[in-house]
Amino acid sequence: MSTNKEAKPERILTFTEAIREAQVLVMERDDRVFIIGEGVPDPKGTFGTTIGLRERFGPTRVMDMPVSENGMTGILIGAALVGLRPIMTHQRMDFMTYSMEQLLNNAAKWHYMFGGQQSVPLVVRAVVGQGWGQGPQHSQNLHTLYAHIPGLKVVMPSTAYQAKGLLLAAVGDPNPVIFIEHRWLHGTKGAVPETYYELELGRAEVVSQGDDLTIVAHSLMALEARKVLSRLKDKGIGVDLIDLRTVKPLDQSTILTSVRKTRRLLVVDTAWRTYGLAAEIIASVVEQGVRLLSSPQRVTLPDHPVPSSHGLTRSYYPNSATIFRKANSMLENVIDSDDFEQDWAHLEHADIPDSSFTGPF
Amino acid sequence: MNLRVEEKTLLYRQCLRIRLVEEAIAERYVDGEMRCPVHLSIGQEGIAVAVCSNLERNDYVVSNHRGHAHYLAKGGDLKAMIAEIYGKATGCAKGIGGSMHLIDLAAGIQGCTPIVGSSIPLGVGVAFGVALKGETRVTALFFGDAAIEEGVFHESMNFASLHKLRVLFVCENNLYSVYTHLDSRQPSRELTRMAQAHKMEHHHLDGNDVESSCFRLSDIVASMRQEARPIFVQLDTYRWREHCGPHYDNHLGYRSEEEFLSWQERDPIDRLGRELKQSGIPDSFFSDLEQELVKEIGVAFEFAQRSPLPHKGQLGKYVYK
Numbered sequence: 001m002s003t004n005k006e007a008k009p010e011r012i013l014t015f016t017e018a019i020r021e022a023q024v025l026v027m028e029r030d031d032r033v034f035i036i037g038e039g040v041p042d043p044k045g046t047f048g049t050t051i052g053l054r055e056r057f058g059p060t061r062v063m064d065m066p067v068s069e070n071g072m073t074g075i076l077i078g079a080a081l082v083g084l085r086p087i088m089t090h091q092r093m094d095f096m097t098y099s100m101e102q103l104l105n106n107a108a109k110w111h112y113m114f115g116g117q118q119s120v121p122l123v124v125r126a127v128v129g130q131g132w133g134q135g136p137q138h139s140q141n142l143h144t145l146y147a148h149i150p151g152l153k154v155v156m157p158s159t160a161y162q163a164k165g166l167l168l169a170a171v172g173d174p175n176p177v178i179f180i181e182h183r184w185l186h187g188t189k190g191a192v193p194e195t196y197y198e199l200e201l202g203r204a205e206v207v208s209q210g211d212d213l214t215i216v217a218h219s220l221m222a223l224e225a226r227k228v229l230s231r232l233k234d235k236g237i238g239v240d241l242i243d244l245r246t247v248k249p250l251d252q253s254t255i256l257t258s259v260r261k262t263r264r265l266l267v268v269d270t271a272w273r274t275y276g277l278a279a280e281i282i283a284s285v286v287e288q289g290v291r292l293l294s295s296p297q298r299v300t301l302p303d304h305p306v307p308s309s310h311g312l313t314r315s316y317y318p319n320s321a322t323i324f325r326k327a328n329s330m331l332e333n334v335i336d337s338d339d340f341e342q343d344w345a346h347l348e349h350a351d352i353p354d355s356s357f358t359g360p361f
Numbered sequence: 362m363n364l365r366v367e368e369k370t371l372l373y374r375q376c377l378r379i380r381l382v383e384e385a386i387a388e389r390y391v392d393g394e395m396r397c398p399v400h401l402s403i404g405q406e407g408i409a410v411a412v413c414s415n416l417e418r419n420d421y422v423v424s425n426h427r428g429h430a431h432y433l434a435k436g437g438d439l440k441a442m443i444a445e446i447y448g449k450a451t452g453c454a455k456g457i458g459g460s461m462h463l464i465d466l467a468a469g470i471q472g473c474t475p476i477v478g479s480s481i482p483l484g485v486g487v488a489f490g491v492a493l494k495g496e497t498r499v500t501a502l503f504f505g506d507a508a509i510e511e512g513v514f515h516e517s518m519n520f521a522s523l524h525k526l527r528v529l530f531v532c533e534n535n536l537y538s539v540y541t542h543l544d545s546r547q548p549s550r551e552l553t554r555m556a557q558a559h560k561m562e563h564h565h566l567d568g569n570d571v572e573s574s575c576f577r578l579s580d581i582v583a584s585m586r587q588e589a590r591p592i593f594v595q596l597d598t599y600r601w602r603e604h605c606g607p608h609y610d611n612h613l614g615y616r617s618e619e620e621f622l623s624w625q626e627r628d629p630i631d632r633l634g635r636e637l638k639q640s641g642i643p644d645s646f647f648s649d650l651e652q653e654l655v656k657e658i659g660v661a662f663e664f665a666q667r668s669p670l671p672h673k674g675q676l677g678k679y680v681y682k
Contacts, residue, residue: 034493060493066523071482071516078423078486081471084493101513105476106483112679114464114472115455119682150680174682 010191018160018192019049019125019181022167023087025196027057030085033171036063036076037089037125046089047127047186047361073099073124077106077176080122085171093126093180094137100145107176108151119174123167128270129183130220130317131351132359135308141271141301146178147248153177153201154248156270158222160190162245165199172198182220182270183361184353202249206258210238213327214258216281217268218244221299225268227320228327235335239327247277252284259285264330265296268323273300294330299323314350364572366640372410372571373633378654379406379430380630382439385658386429386446387607394666395446397459400475402430404601407629408533409434411566411574411596412501415582419469421491421500423484426461426475427533427600431503437465439657440664449668456671457679471500477538478504478511485517485591488526492589499585501529507538509555510546518559521591528591529582530556533568535597539604540615556593568596569629572636599624 013021027033034057035050041064045051054062065072069090076086090096103124111119129139147154155170155177157163163181170177207222208229217225222243232239240258244251259265265285267278278298285296299318306316328335352359364372383401390399402409409430413422416435424431432442438453445452446460454462461475471487474480484502491498508514509532521528532552536543556563564581566574574596581592601621603610611621634647 066516066519068516068519071485071513071520074479074482074513075486075489075517075520078471078483078488079490079493080486081483082421082487082490082494084490101476101479102482105479106474110472111682113454113458113462115452115457115675116679116682117454117464117466118472153681 011194012189013160013192014186015160015163015181015188015190016048016186018164019167020051020053021192022164023050023053024056026168026171027053027061029196030171032083032085033087034061034063034084035087035089036065036072037091038065038067039091040064040089046091047183050089069095069098070102073102074106076122077102077110077120080120081110081118085121087123087125087171089125091127092138093128093142094140096124096126097142103146103152103176104149108149111175112151120176121174122176123170123179124177125179125181127181127183129361131184131310131313131353132357132361133308133310133351136305139306143178143180143247144271144276147277151176152248153246154180155201155246156180156219157245158185158219158243160188160192162199162205162243164192165197166201166245168196169198169201173201177201180219184220185223187353187356188223199245201246202251203245204251204254205243205245206254207241207243209240210262212238212262213264213266213330214240214242214255214262215266215268215323215327216242216244216255218247219270221268221270221318221323224318224320225323228324231324232327232335237331237334250281255281256285256288256290259290259292263291263293265292266299266323266327266330267296268299268318271301272303273298274303276300297326297330299326310351317350319350364576366637366642369572369633369637369640370642372414372575373630373637374650375410375414375434376406376571376630376633377650379409379433381651381654382433382658383429385662387602389662390607396448397446397461398605399446399460399607400427400605401602401607402427404624404628405533405535405568405598406430407571407574408531408568408596408598409503411568411571411578412503412529412531414575415578416469416499416501420498421469421471421484421487422503423471423480423487423500424463424473424503425477425480425505425508426473427505428463428473428503429460432463432465432470432473435470436468437463437470438468440661441465443661444665444668447665447668448670449665450671450675451664451668455675457675478508478513480504481508481511481514482517485521485526485528488521488528489524492524492526497527497586497589499527499529499582501531503531503533505538506532506534506536506543506552507546509552515555515559518556518561518591518593522559522561525590527585527589529585530561530591530593532593532595533598534595535600537600537604537616540613542616552595553593561591561593563593563595565595568598569627569632571629571633599627601625
C-alpha cells in the first residue's frame, strides 16, 4: 500500500447516499436506465435513496407506478427485452412476493428458454425491514427464495462502499439481479469513492484474515460479525471473516480456501434456518471433504415468523453476541464471554438499529 | 366487405398455410418424434391472420402457449418452428423452448410463454419500452378468454391505459380453458366491459369472419398508430382439436358434438374460399396453392428431421448471459 501520496481525507457517505449516488452516476452514463417503484418520486424518496432524482432526470426516467407488483415486474421485463435497463424498487421485500411468477417464469428463464437470444437486464431493489414492531409481513428475509432460482442473481451489500459498487455492477449486468438492502444499513456510514466503480458479482470480500475460524456472513450480519473480531483477536484468535456481498452466485472458492486453512466454519444468515443459505454453504464445504476440527455451525433466525412485540424480538434476532457465543463454543470456550455480554446490556430494546432511530419505518 | 380480391387471396393463403402446417403436425405427432406438448390452432387461424395482416414487419407480437398461428401469420420462420417442435438445434429457440416458446426476433415475434396471462405484462412492457424510446410501432398481444381471469391481466390493462401505450390486446375467446367452459369460470357479461373499466377503447369481432375482422382491424390499428393508446379486441372463435395434442376429443363429453359441428360450419377458411370462388377465382388456384404449401411444409419437416439434436454442452449454457 502506498503511503507517501497526498492523503485525501476519505469521503464518508451513508449507505442511503451511496445508493443514491450510484443511481445518479449510472443514469448519467446510460440513458437506457430508469427508476420506477411505488413512491420513488414522493417526498420520502424510498428512504432517501431516490430523493431529487426526478428533478434531475425528469419524469420519464424517475417514475412512480401503480400498486401492481406482479404486473409491473412483467412490464419491466418486457421493457428490458427491447433494450431498456429498469431499476425497480420495493420498499418492503414482502410485497415483492406478488411478483414471484414473473421473476421465476420470465426474468429468470428468458435467456435460457430462447437459447440465449435475449437477456433481461432488470435490477429489483428490495428493502428488508427489522424491528419497531413491523412483524410477520414487513420484515422477511427472502433472499433464499430467489437464490434458489437458476437465472437470478442476488446481491446483499453490508456497507456503503459495497452498496455503491454492487449496485453499479448490478445495473451493468445483463441478467436479472435482486438487490437486497437491509433497512438497518441505510443509516450506516463508510468511506465511498466519488468515482464510478463496480464490485464483481459473485466475489466475496475477505474482511479479516486469521487461522483459527472462518465466519461467513452477509448484509446486516456481516456488520454484526465485524464487531466480534477485535474481541477474538485480543485473545489471540484469528478469524477469516468472509462478507459474501452476493449470495448468488456464491463465491464458493473463497469460502473453501478459507475453511481448508482454518478448518472451522461458522455461517451467519439473516434468514430462517431450514433449507437456508447457511445449510447450503455448510453442505458445499462438507461435500468437498474438508476435515474440520469442530462441527460446522450456523447462526440463523429460528424457523418461525417474527412477532411484532418488542418484548419478543429481542430473542428472535441474532446479533454480535450470538455470533460471539457460537464462535466461542467452537473454540472450546477459550474466552470468558461475560465481558462481551455486557457490551449488549445497554441496549434496552433490541428493535432499533441505534438510538437515533425513532421509527416508524 | 370492402377488401380487394387480391387482399382476400392473401388472407386465404395465410390461413390455409397455418391449417396445413397444424394438420401436418397432428398427422405426424403420433410418430413420437415431436416430443413436446403442442397446442394446435386449427379452427382459430383467422384471428392470427386478420391481426397480423395489419402489422408491419417491425411491429411486435407477444403470444401464449397456442402460438403457432401467431408466429406464422407474423412471418416467423416455418422451418425453425418445426425444428423447435422436434427439439432440434436448428429450432427457433435452439430446441430449448419447444412448441410453447416460439420466438423470431427478425419477424418481431418477441416470444410466446405458456403460463396463462404471464405474457400479458411482457407485451405491455415491450410497448412501454417502445414508448420510452420514442418509437411508434405497435405491439399485438394474444391471449385467451381464461387469461382475463388472471389478476395480472388487469394490472397490465391499467398500466397500458394510464400510459397510453400502443398495445392491441387481442382476446381470442374460444369458450374453453382446457375442458372448462367460460360459463363455469366467469359471470355472464360482455368481456369487453373489462376494457371499458380500464377506460380503453374496445371492439367485439367475429374471429371466424376473417375478411370482416381484417377490415375492421385495419382501421383500429391505423388509428392506434395515429393516436397512441391501447385497444382491446375480443374475437370469438373455436378450437377444433383437444386442448393439447393432435386429436379430436369430443368423445370426452365436455362439449357437445352439436356445438362442435356448428362451429365447424363456421370454418374461417371455408368461408373465405367460398367467397373467393364467388368472386371468380378458378378452382385451379386452390389446387395449385395447396400443392405449393404442402411442398413448402414437406421441406420444413424434412429440414427438422434431418437437423441435429442440440449438443449436450448446451444443457446449462444459457442460464446466465
